[in-house]
Amino acid sequence: MYSISTLEEYFLGILPAMAISMAPKAAKENLTEYPAPNILAELRPTSQEELAAILALAKKEGLKLYPISSGFNWGLGSKLPVEGPAVLINLNQWKSIEVSEELEYAIIGAGVTQKDLHDYLERHQLALKFPLTGSSQSTSILGNILDRGASAFFHRRQRLLGLEILLPSGKWLQTGLWHFHKTSSSPPPIYYSAGLGPDLNGLFTQSNLGITTRAIIQLQPQSSGILFFADFQEEQLTPIIQKLRKLRQGNMLNEGILLTNKNDPRTTEGNPFDYNGQWTLIGSFSGSTSLLQFLQTELSLQLAQYCQKIEFVSSSSTTSCSHPYQEVLRDLYNGCPSDYSIQTMAKLQQTSVQSAHEVDTNKNFPGMAVALLAVPFHGPSCLELMELIYKISLDMKVRPFYNLASLDDTTFEGFFRVYFDRNDPEASKNAKKWSQRVLQEAAEKLAIFPYRLSTEQMALFCQNEEDAFWQTIKEIKNSLDPHSLIAPKRYNLV
Numbered sequence: 001m002y003s004i005s006t007l008e009e010y011f012l013g014i015l016p017a018m019a020i021s022m023a024p025k026a027a028k029e030n031l032t033e034y035p036a037p038n039i040l041a042e043l044r045p046t047s048q049e050e051l052a053a054i055l056a057l058a059k060k061e062g063l064k065l066y067p068i069s070s071g072f073n074w075g076l077g078s079k080l081p082v083e084g085p086a087v088l089i090n091l092n093q094w095k096s097i098e099v100s101e102e103l104e105y106a107i108i109g110a111g112v113t114q115k116d117l118h119d120y121l122e123r124h125q126l127a128l129k130f131p132l133t134g135s136s137q138s139t140s141i142l143g144n145i146l147d148r149g150a151s152a153f154f155h156r157r158q159r160l161l162g163l164e165i166l167l168p169s170g171k172w173l174q175t176g177l178w179h180f181h182k183t184s185s186s187p188p189p190i191y192y193s194a195g196l197g198p199d200l201n202g203l204f205t206q207s208n209l210g211i212t213t214r215a216i217i218q219l220q221p222q223s224s225g226i227l228f229f230a231d232f233q234e235e236q237l238t239p240i241i242q243k244l245r246k247l248r249q250g251n252m253l254n255e256g257i258l259l260t261n262k263n264d265p266r267t268t269e270g271n272p273f274d275y276n277g278q279w280t281l282i283g284s285f286s287g288s289t290s291l292l293q294f295l296q297t298e299l300s301l302q303l304a305q306y307c308q309k310i311e312f313v314s315s316s317s318t319t320s321c322s323h324p325y326q327e328v329l330r331d332l333y334n335g336c337p338s339d340y341s342i343q344t345m346a347k348l349q350q351t352s353v354q355s356a357h358e359v360d361t362n363k364n365f366p367g368m369a370v371a372l373l374a375v376p377f378h379g380p381s382c383l384e385l386m387e388l389i390y391k392i393s394l395d396m397k398v399r400p401f402y403n404l405a406s407l408d409d410t411t412f413e414g415f416f417r418v419y420f421d422r423n424d425p426e427a428s429k430n431a432k433k434w435s436q437r438v439l440q441e442a443a444e445k446l447a448i449f450p451y452r453l454s455t456e457q458m459a460l461f462c463q464n465e466e467d468a469f470w471q472t473i474k475e476i477k478n479s480l481d482p483h484s485l486i487a488p489k490r491y492n493l494v
């Protein structure tokens, strides 16, 4: 068994001193104010050799390694491991980007952020983009994909073509069709995500089976499109979702859809954050000029009876819009990320942030506890869930915020959250209890389950020894990682 000082010596044998932080205080800070497990060190390797040497050391010394790509998993524990003692492996320096313009894909290192990719494409004058999340421009693309995050327009998960992974055995694995490509002189002909044989891309997302260093992602050509913004009242929520379902089935709306209440820090006007029954529907469609004209007319007709007003904004316009969020979303549609969400969130507590790094460390930045649910794309189910959350919130005296963002044709991401004052321990405790209660009651009463969990919420849904699903995941883990070196208990019994 190691002592802390010998451990530091071992690390210094592998990495330069600047790539090692022993007992890192900042890594423990998180905007949900979860108590941090013991973090022995944060290591920032920059090469495959360093990473392999860390893994070999972990095997020898029984260290538990928790990989992160940028560590801004806000609301879900940020950089925290599920349990300690742990060593964080931060791959935020892995910034390689290669693009195949012909096949419209990018091979990105784990640390490539939304902004890095956007800047690269712009610098190389490539008319390509990748679906963006509403989180900060400094969040990694890979970390978000590995946690199966949600993007604002278009859907991200389906665009993962391959992963490069260091397995606990020390072997390097490439998924999809990537492993067939042996020469490094030409870009691999990658376009088909399922590959041949079992599809391993899914196995390495929301899992603890390896350390992912690179990914191949399918880019999209820049396109002309129109964004629409439609305000409506809560009574219309059910019929409007049913209508959207029909429109999607009729192939009229096959890009992302976002339904948000208007008191959301991003959509509010003049900062009233109390829920007033007002909602906004946001979406987009793309195509030729005549198709855009047709869809705009048709959507105006189809949605008119539900909405107070509908605004259309061309993706190529450069004029200012009626609300700043519309401009931010126009940029997101065009592949240009921003920090608007965290900047507006800061306003909840009359503070401000200059960069993503302050979100976890600045105690005046609002705290956030989340319940992230896979909600059926079905009006009555959405309403039932909202009513349940409203009841729980009333009972617990918290103010909930709701977003529904399409994850695919059948599912919304339910991004339910409460904000709290991080300097108030009672408020912090209550917010976390609220998120737990929402997850539990949604599952028990409505059979609506989470699609993503925080480090503390893992135990609620991933620890059922009787469930053949988790038993199978455990067996896979035992076979690939018999010493449980990588991220123990993350989406796994072990």
Ligand SMILES: Cc1cc2nc3c(=O)[nH]c(=O)nc-3n(C[C@H](O)[C@H](O)[C@H](O)COP(=O)(O)OP(=O)(O)OC[C@H]3O[C@@H](n4cnc5c(N)ncnc54)[C@H](O)[C@@H]3O)c2cc1C
Residues within 6 Å of the ligand: 067, 068, 069, 070, 071, 072, 073, 074, 075, 078, 079, 091, 110, 133, 134, 135, 136, 139, 140, 141, 142, 143, 144, 146, 147, 148, 149, 150, 151, 152, 210, 211, 212, 213, 341, 342, 345, 368, 487, 490
């Ligand atoms: C205001 C606000 C808005 C947000 N909007 C969105 C949104 O629109 N969509 C969304 O999805 N999220 C959103 N989030 C949540 C979060 O900020 C993002 O999901 C963010 O992208 C996750 O952080 P990251 O990219 O730094 O990933 P990381 O924290 O680096 O990774 C997430 C997890 O994936 C695993 N992992 C990461 N890298 C590796 C690796 N190399 N190998 C193996 N496992 C790894 C780890 O378990 C890690 O904990 C929002 C948060 C806030 C506060």
